[in-house]
Amino acid sequence: MDILSILAESTRSALGPIAAIYALAAVGLNFHFGYTGLLNFGQVGFMLVGAYGVGISVAVFDLPLLAGFAVGLLCALVLALLLGVPTLRLRADYLAITTIAAAEVLRLVYRAGFAEPLTGGVYGLQNLSSGFRALNPFDGGTRYGVGALAYNGNHMWVLVVTWGLVLLMVGLTWMLMHSPWGRVIKGVREDEDAVRSLGKNVFGYKMQALVLGGLIGAMAGCMLAVYQASIQPDQFKPQVTFFLWVILLLGGAGRVFGPVLGAMAFWFLMTFTDGLLKGFGSMGWLPFLSGPDYGAIQLAFVGLLLVVLIVFRPQGIIGDRKEMLINVK
Amino acid sequence: MSSDETNVGVDRMADAEPVPGSAKPDPILVADGVRRSFGGLTAVDVGHLEVQRGTITALIGPNGAGKSTLFNLLTGFDRVDGGRWTFQGGAVNGKSGHRVARAGMVRTFQLTKALTRMTVLDNMLLGAPGQFGERMAGAFLRPVWQRQERENTRRAMELLERFKLVDKREDMAGSLSGGQRKLLEMARSLMTDPAMIMLDEPMAGVNPALVQSLLGHITSLRDEGKTVLFVEHDMDVIMGISDWIVVLAQGRVIAEGRPSDIRSNQQVIDAYLGAQEETAEVGGSDDD
Structure with a gap:
């Protein structure tokens, strides 16, 4: 077992396209939960409509990539309104239940037989990234970067665009949260009745936050579609949402860079435990387990690490413990 | 009257x-x-x-x-x-x-x-009515709302002075005592000029x-x-x-x-x- 190569591979994954896509979706979730206090347990639903917006536009209707992004974002807008109008006037838990169900319903509808002409059913859609690659300034055949941190030209292009979008959205978060708008949003998180009593339209603010975070989630879905060049409905299972929650809490909810650091740390840990388990396995230290069990053990190990984190650092990597504990009393 | x-x-x-x-x-x-x-x-x-x-x-x-x-x-x-x-x-x-x-x-x-995880001053500023920067699009036009913000901050400081909370302005509202929170709530509601x-x-x-x-x-x-x-x-x-x-x-x-x-x-x-x-x-x- 080569611990150095495992560490290198983990770092590669922490900076890779999937980490960037999760970071982007988590930035959206940070708007929902971190700042506004909305319990959105269906962020994967926004990713799904974003990804299929690109997929259906490009693969079925032969539209340009940009139109696909627009369709994806438009679908997210509609989804946010559909979720928000009936639930945002109610207590927070209603949104939680509605979002988790809606995301799962969306996945089942998109994979259903009757939707196959559009969505490709269980097989999904393929050949989605030619438009994206046509814009690629990098050479697809060359590798960029050094040593283990080298990516081929196509992945490099995805990386640059996705991390670019992450930075853009982080900048947007900073701008908005350091404005009077952000102050109202944080006020809503603390106590919506108090904010209402000061003459602010709480429903309107919650809706704006839900839409904004949903659009960012859809953006992540769009990037997932062009990165993989294909999408299947079953990659949008509820566990994606929970990975995003883990990322947000790991990094620090309500912190501008929390989701970014969280995504990097999360994918580093995932790859690291995976590499470690395989290493142990190849040395014969895990006699009762075979290859397929490693995945489950890996998740359990990550879960354990997270429990330790929540116990010893509940505020996340960059959260403020003092601020966090104020609410506990 | x-x-x-x-x-x-x-x-x-x-x-x-x-x-x-x-x-x-x-x-x-x-x-x-x-x-x-x-x-x-x-x-x-x-x-x-x-x-x-x-x-x-x-x-x-x-x-x-x-x-x-x-x-x-x-x-x-x-x-x-x-x-x-x-x-x-x-x-x-x-x-x-x-x-x-x-x-x-x-x-x-x-x-x-x-609003416990916000500063006392932010609590106060939230009360100010008609803030341009509270609109989502307005939030991006920093120079426009900053002028309003200065005026609101001045008014908030006057009220905090009056309610003897001015030394606490940078503290989290959650760190105040029960009585101070009552004062803050009263001062905050006055920010709306009711x-x-x-x-x-x-x-x-x-x-x-x-x-x-x-x-x-x-x-x-x-x-x-x-x-x-x-x-x-x-x-x-x-x-x-x-x-x-x-x-x-x-x-x-x-x-x-x-x-x-x-x-x-x-x-x-x-x-x-x-x-x-x-x-x-x-x-x-x-x-x-």
């Missing part, structure tokens, strides 16, 4: 009859037939109620009399079964909480709602040393021309500072009047004061 009547003991309600539903010379709030029931229980059933502008009006009543429910209804924080009420001449019944607040009728809460301020049990859970200071703040609000309507339990407090007292029992207004009228009102004593009389010796029970 009462800026020249700052001395204590002036009867600001000289023209009003001390009977339930009596007409006031210059009412700021007029409510008619306000009803709310929870299942079979009628929590509030107020026939007619007027609140005189520029006075301190206390709303009292035994536990479960419907004081807080009436508060919630009037401020748009609860849905009413029936009735209408006007504030400064305009109908506000059926309006949602934030619209009522914008109309100039601002409330506080029985369980203080400080015509009427509704205080839901402002003295609850406040240490006695701070009660005097809170009372001082409430009277100074009136002396600035604001109308104060408050719910309170402490009899001494109510008798000391109120210009007018409205007594609720089982959701109805059973009596209205100056503190001296209420002290001697047998119905009130039976419904509410009676029990207190035996322990607290408020006095005035020799009416019958």
